Amino acid sequence: TGRTETLEFQAETRQLLQLMIHSIYSNKDIFLRELISNGSDALDKLRIESLVNSDLDVDRSDLHLELVPDGDARTLTVRDNGIGMTHDEVVSLIGTIAKSGTAELVRKLRESSDDTAELIGQFGVGFYSSFMVADRVTLVTRKAGEATGTRWESSGEGTYTIEDVDDAPQGTAVTLHLKPVDTDDQLHDYADPAVLRSIVKKYSDFIAWPIRLGDSDEPINSMKALWARPRSEVTEDEYHEFYRHVSHDWTDPLETIHVKAEGTFEYDALLFLPARAPFDLYSRDAQRGVQLYVKRVFIMADCEALLPQYLRFVKGVVDAADLSLNVSREILQQDRQIQAVRRRLVKKVLGTVRDLQTEHPEKYATFWGEFGRALKEGLIEDSANREQILDLLSFSSTADPSATTTLREYVDRRPEGQTEIYYLTGDSRATIENSPHLEAFRAKGYEVLVLTDPVDEVWVDQVTEYDGIPLKSVAKGQVDLADAPPEAEGFEAFLTWMTGALSETVKEVRLSTRLVSSPACVVGDADDLTPTLEKMYRAMGQ
Ligand code: ADP
Ligand code: MG
Numbered sequence: 001t002g003r004t005e006t007l008e009f010q011a012e013t014r015q016l017l018q019l020m021i022h023s024i025y026s027n028k029d030i031f032l033r034e035l036i037s038n039g040s041d042a043l044d045k046l047r048i049e050s051l052v053n054s055d056l057d058v059d060r061s062d063l064h065l066e067l068v069p070d071g072d073a074r075t076l077t078v079r080d081n082g083i084g085m086t087h088d089e090v091v092s093l094i095g096t097i098a099k100s101g102t103a104e105l106v107r108k109l110r111e112s113s114d115d116t117a118e119l120i121g122q123f124g125v126g127f128y129s130s131f132m133v134a135d136r137v138t139l140v141t142r143k144a145g146e147a148t149g150t151r152w153e154s155s156g157e158g159t160y161t162i163e164d165v166d167d168a169p170q171g172t173a174v175t176l177h178l179k180p181v182d183t184d185d186q187l188h189d190y191a192d193p194a195v196l197r198s199i200v201k202k203y204s205d206f207i208a209w210p211i212r213l214g215d216s217d218e219p220i221n222s223m224k225a226l227w228a229r230p231r232s233e234v235t236e237d238e239y240h241e242f243y244r245h246v247s248h249d250w251t252d253p254l255e256t257i258h259v260k261a262e263g264t265f266e267y268d269a270l271l272f273l274p275a276r277a278p279f280d281l282y283s284r285d286a287q288r289g290v291q292l293y294v295k296r297v298f299i300m301a302d303c304e305a306l307l308p309q310y311l312r313f314v315k316g317v318v319d320a321a322d323l324s325l326n327v328s329r330e331i332l333q334q335d336r337q338i339q340a341v342r343r344r345l346v347k348k349v350l351g352t353v354r355d356l357q358t359e360h361p362e363k364y365a366t367f368w369g370e371f372g373r374a375l376k377e378g379l380i381e382d383s384a385n386r387e388q389i390l391d392l393l394s395f396s397s398t399a400d401p402s403a404t405t406t407l408r409e410y411v412d413r414r415p416e417g418q419t420e421i422y423y424l425t426g427d428s429r430a431t432i433e434n435s436p437h438l439e440a441f442r443a444k445g446y447e448v449l450v451l452t453d454p455v456d457e458v459w460v461d462q463v464t465e466y467d468g469i470p471l472k473s474v475a476k477g478q479v480d481l482a483d484a485p486p487e488a489e490g491f492e493a494f495l496t497w498m499t500g501a502l503s504e505t506v507k508e509v510r511l512s513t514r515l516v517s518s519p520a521c522v523v524g525d526a527d528d529l530t531p532t533l534e535k536m537y538r539a540m541g542q
Contacts, residue, residue, distance in 0.1 A: 002163055002164035003163065004161050004162070004163040005161065005162050005163065006159050006160070006161050007091070007159060007160055007161075007162060008158060008159050009154075009158060009159065009160065012106055013128075014158055015106045015110075016106055016128060017128060017131055017156040017157075018156075019106070019110075020128050020129060020131040020132050020156065021131050021132075021135075021156050021157075028129075028132045028133050028188060029188065029199050029202075029203070030129060030203065030250075031129040031130050031132055031133050031176075032067075032078070032190070032196070032199050032200070032203065032204070033199070033203035033204050033244075033245070034126050034127065034129045034130075035078040035127070035130065035174055036065060036078065036200070036203075036204045036207060036211065037126075037204075037207075037245060038080075038126065038127060038172075039065045039078060039079075039080030039082060039172065039209075040065065040080075040207050040208070040209055041082075042080050042082025042083045042084065042171065042172060043063050043064075043065070043080055043081075043082040043083075043209045044082075044298040045082060045083040046058065046060065046063065046081075046082045046083040046144055046171075047060065047063065047297070047298070048298075048299070048300075049083060049144065050144075051325060051326060052326075056144060056145045057144075057145050058144040058145060058170060059081070059170060062081070063081060063082065063209060064080070064081065064209055064210040064211070064212055064219075065078070065079070065080050065207070065209055065210065065211045065212070066078075066079040066080070066211075066212045066213075067079075067196050067200075067211065067212070067213050067214070068214060069190065069191040069192065069193055069196060069213075069214065070191060071191045071192070074177065074178045074180075074191055075175050075176060075177055075178060075191070076175070076176045076178060076190045076191055076196070077173050077174065077175045077176075078173070078174045078176075079171065079172070079173040079174075080171045080172055080173075080209075081169065081170050081171035082144075082171045082172065083143065083144050083171075084141045084142045084143040084144055084146075084149075084170060084171050084172055085141045085143055085150065085172065086143045086146060086150070087148075087150045087162070087164065089143070090139070090141060090150050090152050090162060091162065094127060094139065094152060094160075126248075127174075128156075130174065130176055131156040133176060133178060133179055133188075133190055134176035134177050134178055134179060135155055135156075135177055135178075135179050136153065136154070136155045136176075136177040137153065137154060137155075137156070137174065137175070137176055137177070138151065138152070138153045138174070138175040138177070139151070139152040139153070139172065139173070139174050139175075140152075140165065140168050140172070140173045140175075141168065141171070141172040141173070142168040142169065142170050142171065144170055144171075148164050148165070148166065148168075149164070149165045149166070149167070149168025149169075150162060150163070150164060150165065150168070151163050151164075151165045151168070176190070178190055178191060193213055193214060196213060196220075197213060197220050200213075200220050200221055201220070201221075202241070203241055203244075204221055204245075205221045205222050205223075205224070205238075205241075206221070206222070206223070206224060206225065206226045206238070206241075206242055206245070207221050207223065207245075208223055208225065208296060208297075208298065209223070210223065225268075225293075225296050225319065226238060226239070226242045226270060227258070227268040227269065227270035227317050227319055228268055228296070228319065230260075231258050231260075234258075236256075239253075239256045239258075239270075239272075240252050240253065242270070243256070243272045243274075243315065243316075246272075246289070246291060246315050246316060246317060247272065247274060247289065247315040249274055249276070249278070249315075251274070251275050251276055252275060253272035253273060253274050253275060253315075254272075254273045254274065254275045254356070254363050254366060254367055255272065255273040255352050255356065255363070256270070256271075256272055257269070257270070257271040257272070257273070257316075257348055257349065257352055258270050258271075259271075259344075259345070259348060261341075261344070264337075265320070265321075265322060265337040265340065265341065266320070266321040266322065267318055267319060267320040267321060267341060268317075268318070268319045269316065269317070269318045269319075269341075269345060269348075270316050270317050271290070271314050271315070271316035271317075271345065271348070271349065272314065272315045272316050273313075273314060273349070273352060273353070273356075273367060273371075274313060274315060274370070275366060275370070276366075276370050277313060277370040277371060277374075278313070281312070281313060281371075281374060282373065282374075286312055287301075287302045287312070288302050288303065288304050288306075288307060288309070288311075288312040288314075289302070289312065289313065289314055289315035289316065290302075290303050290306045290307050290314060290315070290316055290317070290318060291303060291316070291317045291318070292305075292306065292317075292318055292319075292320070292327075292332075293317055293318070293319035293320070294319070294320055294321075294323045294324070294325055294327070295319070295320075295321060296319060297325060299323075299325065299327065300329070303318070303329075303332070304329070304333075305329065305332035305333050305335070305338050305339075305342065306318050306332075306338070306341065306342055306345060307342060307345055307346065307349070308342070308346065308378070308381055308382055309377070309381060310374050310375060310376075310377035310378040310381050310382065311346065311349055311374075311378070312374065313370075313371050313374055314349055318341065318345070320338075320341070322337075323335075346382065346385060347385075350385060350388050350389065350392065353367060353375075353392050354388075354391070354392060357392060357406075368394050368404075372393070372394065372453075373453050373455055375389060375392060375393070376389075376393065376453065376455045376456065376459055377455055377459075379459040379462065379463050380455075380458055380459050380462055383462075386463065387467075390407055390463070390466050391406065391407065391408060393406065393407065394406060395407070395410070395423075395449045395450070395451070396429060396449070396450040396451075396452070397410065397447050397448060397449045397450055398433070398438065398441075398442070398447055398448045398450060399413070399447040401429070405447075405449075407421065407466045407467075408467075410447060410449065411466070411467065411469060413447065414446070414447065415445055415446070418446055419469070419470075420469065420470045420471070420472045421449070421466060421469050421470065421471045421472065422441060422446060422447070422448045422449065422472055422473075422474050423448060423449035423450075423451050423460065423471060423472070423473060423474070424437060424438065424448055424449070424450065424451065424473065424474050424475055425451040425452070425456050425457050425460065425473065425475075426450075426451070426452060427452065428452055429450055429452060432450050432451075432452070433450070435475070435521075436518035436520075436521040437474045437475045437521060437523070438474060439517060439518060440513060441474055448474055460473065473524075475523055475524060476523060476524045491511060495509050495510065495511070506522065
């Protein structure tokens with residue numbers, strides 16, 4: 001056994017731990033599902049690792065989870081014989097919170113008093129939730145294939161100790177030194193086997209590895225893969241619990257999509273539309289949310305072959321019957337059957353959004369607020385479904401500042417004689433509304449779509465029409481709104497002079513019918529970049 005080091009938690013972690021220790025969050029039971037979920041992940045990882053690396057010196061004969069309550073010592077140990085962690089992994093994974101949203105989480109938790117539970121759920125505090133129920137936590141772990149183990153211990157108060165140990169079994173054991181329980185709160189005595197059994201039943205029944213309790217070999221979870229069961233036999237609560245497991249989001253999903261495909265390529269898919277976007281949805285390394293299983297065996301998380309990037313917010317599981325357990329990401333990308341599955345799942349997801357839009361406007365509004373920008377990326381990424389995606393979009397427009405409109409509504413509402421769909425892109429609604437470009441359209445009673453998302457600049461370049469009607473920027477090219485063309489006679493000399501005088505900054509000065517009260521405005525050529533796009537490209541260094 002090596003020397004014991006005492007290390008400090010990083011500042012954000014310390015704050016988060018303080019919030020856990022003093023948590024007023026009433027549903028403390030969830031610490032158990034967090035630990036079980038970690039153990040289950042560790043078992044998945046071990047199985048995959050031993051498939052990839054057959055030389056790995058590991059025991060994979062009896063992979064399982066174990067709960068060992070001790071009423072006299074007032075401890076609960078949650079053990080797995082999965083992948084384990086090295087000394088350095090313990091320091092980096094348990095001693096710090098690597099997640100980029102932690103700082104934000106801590107700030108929000110401090111500001112809000114009542115909805116901490118929701119916030120905790122949104123960010124998924126995982127391992128740290130142990131400190132809601134324990135005043136000291138000991139973790140002993142040994143990485144598969146390594147000889148030396150690591151012991152970590154902390155009371156959550158600023159520091160932790162870490163040392164090497166020689167006799168650690170493969171995998172990880174987390175021992176909670178339980179806080180005293182109120183005598184009237186026996187339901188939350190986590191040293192009581194009956195309490196543990198009921199919590200597992202409630203939160204972790206579908207975990208695919210056996211969870212044993214005490215000395216008994218009989219698993220206390222049914223291990224039934226939810227996605228393989230007929231829809232009629234799964235309760236909404238079960239779906240939601242499973243959603244939490246795959247998403248680490250404690251808010252119930254907006255919609256559940258359960259697909260059973262039979263035929264030449266059999267698979268089950270259980271997908272969810274979340275009710276809220278993860279904080280990193282628009283960051284470069286945002287992950288996709290679909291896991292791949294083969295015949296109930298976990299193969300990979302973040303399976304990019306199953307759904308396109310713009311649907312990265314969809315969470316869930318696809319379980320395919322006829323794939324090799326050794327299947328790689330590269331093989332999946334090229335597999336024709338996987339491509340067919342992907343096409344079908346995309347249709348399903350878009351169809352589900354469509355149903356929300358037509359039947360559940362409130363849910364659709366939530367969806368749109370959280371994921372609308374991502375969906376718009378689909379106009380560029382997924383041209384095969386462009387028409388369908390266009391129908392799912394909502395826009396602000398000059399018609400009613402307090403409402404949004406679909407393209408269909410815009411088209412149906414437009415006055416007779418209007419043959420194009422008009423839009424203006426910009427940084428904000430205010431900039432757009434003050435634009436002189438709008439004057440003539442206002443005067444004519446033509447509605448203009450107000451596009452303020454950065455992604456709008458990109459898709460409007462590629463989507464030139466909706467239902468056969470051209471989409472046109474009011475800031476580009478010639479717009480011909482007047483009944484008669486502008487009367488240029490007598491202005492030629494003036495225009496030539498002005499074009500010359502401004503030759504450094506503009507290509508041409510011409511008469512226009514697009515203005516009503518402003519004397520002049522600058523417009524782009526029809527195929528020029530818009531100012532915002534120019535800025536975007538410049539910012540990207542192009
Ligand atoms: P999350 O599970 O969301 O990543 P946690 O706080 O629950 O966050 O865990 C942090 C990390 O610590 C995990 O991602 C994993 O790498 C590691 N970890 C936690 N528990 C275990 C375990 N039982 N076995 C192996 N690694 C673990
Ligand atoms: Mg976890």
